Amino acid sequence: MTAASSDSSVPSEYDDAARFPLDSSGEERLIGRLLSRYRSAPALLGPGDDAAMIAAPDGRFVISVDTLVEDQDFRVEWPSGVRTSGYDVGWKSAAQNLSDINAMGAIATAAVISLSLPRDTPLEWVEGVALGFSAALEQLGAGRCSIAGGDVGRSGEISITAAVTGHLSGAEPRVRSGARPHHVIAVCGHLGAAGAGLALLDQPAASGVSERPWSSDEQRCVDLQLRPEPPLREGPVAVARRASSMMDISDGLLRDAGRIARASGVVMAIDSSALTFDLDMLRDAGERLETNPLNWTLTGGEGHALLATYASLEDVPSGWHAIGEVRAGQPQVLVDNQEPSALGFDHFSGV
Amino acid sequence: MTAASSDSSVPSEYDDAARFPLDSSGEERLIGRLLSRYRSAPALLGPGDDAAMIAAPDGRFVISVDTLVEDQDFRVEWPSGVRTSGYDVGWKSAAQNLSDINAMGAIATAAVISLSLPRDTPLEWVEGVALGFSAALEQLGAGRCSIAGGDVGRSGEISITAAVTGHLSGAEPRVRSGARPHHVIAVCGHLGAAGAGLALLDQPAASGVSERPWSSDEQRCVDLQLRPEPPLREGPVAVARRASSMMDISDGLLRDAGRIARASGVVMAIDSSALTFDLDMLRDAGERLETNPLNWTLTGGEGHALLATYASLEDVPSGWHAIGEVRAGQPQVLVDNQEPSALGFDHFSGV
Incomplete structure (x- = not known):
């Protein structure tokens, strides 16, 4: 008997089997059921003991x-009315974590996952987490991760x-401290779309700006907020091209470039005219929300693009965008030779 | 400026610096401050990049x-009035996780820690987590863990x-499936004290049973609930003595012995007369709460003793207690040749 089955506070729309079980034998059954939903490469020693190998x-x-925490990193229901599925949360957790491994230049080998859930979480939602996590591994290019x-x-x-x-197959990890003057700054992946998607999701459904349905570009931005697409094959490529520094863009291009600037003791000088590659996708959201899309490109987080520096333009791999150059000087980020705060965008505190 | 400093809902007893900061640059400062409180062995590449090596x-x-989640795995304030410190939570997190590594026969090499905190958490409490985690590493014998x-x-x-x-230094990990008939069942560490401590902590301060102050034995039980002491040096010892199966006791002896029984396809036959080694410590709590202390010994969780099987009595390392024998048969746990449910204890569902 699970304690859950004797508790009348559980919503009646879920039957016994679909409730989130309370006691430890129930937990064991739930873990077994969840693990059967995960699809991944085998480990040397898989789940079932106190640790895997x-x-x-x-x-x-x-x-x-x-x-990822509810109401901090995602909303179960957004102001726009969109609901975040378990699949979305599983995908986003995988994408965010795999991106950190990618940013070191490494290939993911294993994930361990801890889920904390309110008792009324539908089992279908919980299974969605496993399915979404597994799908992200496979579709983003981390099929060798257990x-x-x-x-x-x-x-x-x-x-x-x-x-x-x-x-890392014997290679040295890429860190934030290796950028040197005259190196080329480059990015790979989406820039700004996840930020625009967040702004769209946060618009109240009843407000005037939400009357028109989202365009396909707007929907793509929302999708990239809910299920980011970090370029997982590119971290090892950057290692092969001797990237001098690397990290993933979790908190926005300006803020994360500032971290490389401080770790390396350099100026990161970005050329805004080189940031146009994703602007088309952001245009509709910019018009709807009366926002300059470049704002999202420079400050939008959670897109998990790679930010790296290379010794020369010839070293920048194909599919990457050169967006500026490293200069000597007090650590800071410049956009078109100005401090970002001079550009009139919001959200620049802490850059 | 952190968003926290503009929010009047933050309790006034904490000054700006002691508040839990909200934005990502604040988070960076907090992580830096926390990391300065952690004491541990160096990694090949430590914190500061997207991943450590x-x-x-x-x-x-x-x-x-x-x-560990508030109100599920610990209470900030227990019914007895005892408050769980950040130090306790950090210690318990380290102990619980290191115990899983110990139970495989391995020596801990690294820990990564994710903290989720309400905004009104005092910075002192948060720093306590780092201090408690570090202290557990050092005092429990995991000084080589980064x-x-x-x-x-x-x-x-x-x-x-x-x-x-x-x-594992090239050794094979110990798993749950290796117990064979005629092997000796043995435990190392505390059995029942953490369970008795939980029962004491859960007694309302105003109730009659809480009138007398706790004896030193009772206080020791409470301490072992708040700050468990898994025998971290004994996992590798068990490997050296060719333990045939091993796990740590997280959910109580009977329930966890049941897991070895099922994984190995054997009967785990426990002799209650061999379970007396910690009973003296449980006696005062048993009298106060009118509970047979053996109940805690058999079913109390969170003590993180090691449970293992050995080919013969001569293989059982010193400091371990032989508590029964493995037999052929349908997987189950027996106590004095009876099913535990026949013994009249509570909490046996799911064994």
Whole structure:
């Protein structure tokens, strides 16, 4: 008997089997059911014991951890009326964590996932997390990553934490401190779309700006907020092209470029005319929300593009965009030779 | 400017610096401040980039993840009036996660920690988490474990997730499926004290049973609930003595012995007369709460003792207690040759 089945506070629309079980034997069954939904490469020793075992062929591994919390990192229901599915949350957790591994130049080898869930979370939603996580691994190019274990527990709000490991095949990891004057600044992936998508999702459904349905470009921005598409094959490519520094853009181009500037002790000088590659996709949202789309390009987070520096333009891999140059000087970010705060955009505090 | 400093809902007893900051540059400062509180062995590449790099000298590593959530795994204030400190939560998170690595026979190499915190969490409490986690590493015998990175975010309730990795020096990991008939069942560590401590903490301060202050034994039980002491040096010892199966006792001896029984396809026959080694410590709590202390020994969780099987009594390391034998038969746990439900204890559902 699970404690849940004796508790009348559980909404009646879910039958016993679909409730989130409370006790530890119920948890074991739920983990088993969830693990059967995950699709991933096998580990040396998979789930079922106190820990899993993963290969680290060159005797080293990289590791990172990230958490998504309801109402902080996503909303179960957005002001626009869009509902975030378990699939979306699983995908986003995978994308965000794999992006950190990618940004070191590594290939993901394993993920362990801890889910904290309110008791009335529908089992279908929870299974969606597993399906979305697995789909992101496969579709983003991390098919060699094992889902090596997990933990499911009760909580007052939905929270998912994943730790992901990766291997570098003997190469040195890319860090933030290697940018040098005259190096070329380059990005790969989407810039600004996830930020525009967030702005669209946050528009109240009843407001005038939400009357027209979203265009296909606007829908694509929303999709990239809910299910980011980090360029997972490009981290190792950047290593092969001897990127001198690298990180992923989680908090916006300006803020993250500022981190490379400080870690490397350099000026990151960005040319806004080189930031047009995703602007077409942002135009409709910009018109609807009366926002200069370049604002999202410069400050929008959660897109998980790669930001790197290369010794020369010839080293920048195809599919990447050269967007500026590294200069000597007090650590700062410049856009068109000006401090960003002089450009009149919002959200520049803390850059 | 942090968003927190413009929000009047923050309790006034904490000054600006002691508030939990909201925006991402504030988070960076907080992570820096927290990392300065952690004390641990260095990693190959430490915090500061998108991922840390850890050595895996034999080309493999084990990994596990666990979460503690406020009001599920601990209470900020217990019915007894005891308050859980950040130090307690940090210690417990380390102990619980390191115990999983120990149970594989491995030595912990790295931990990554994700903290989710309500905005009114005092900075002192948050720093306590780092101090408690570090102290557990050092005092429990995991001084070679690096704190390799972390993530701090906002949430409605306190939650801490740690993923821990370990290495096996080329040995095979101990799993749950290796117990065979005639093997000896043995445990190492505390059995029942954390469960008795939980029962004491859950007694309302105003109730009659809480009138007398706790005895030193009762206080020790409470301490072992708040800050468990898994025997972290014993996992590798068990490997050296060729333990045939091993796990840590998170959910109570009977329930966890049931997991070895099912994974190995054997009967785990426990002799209650061999379970007396910690009973003295439980006696005062048993009298106060009118509970047979053996109940806590058999079913109390969160003590993180090791449960293992060995081919013979001579293989059981010193400091371990032989508590029964493995038999052929349908997977089940027996206590004094009876099914536990026949013994009249509570909490046996799901064994």
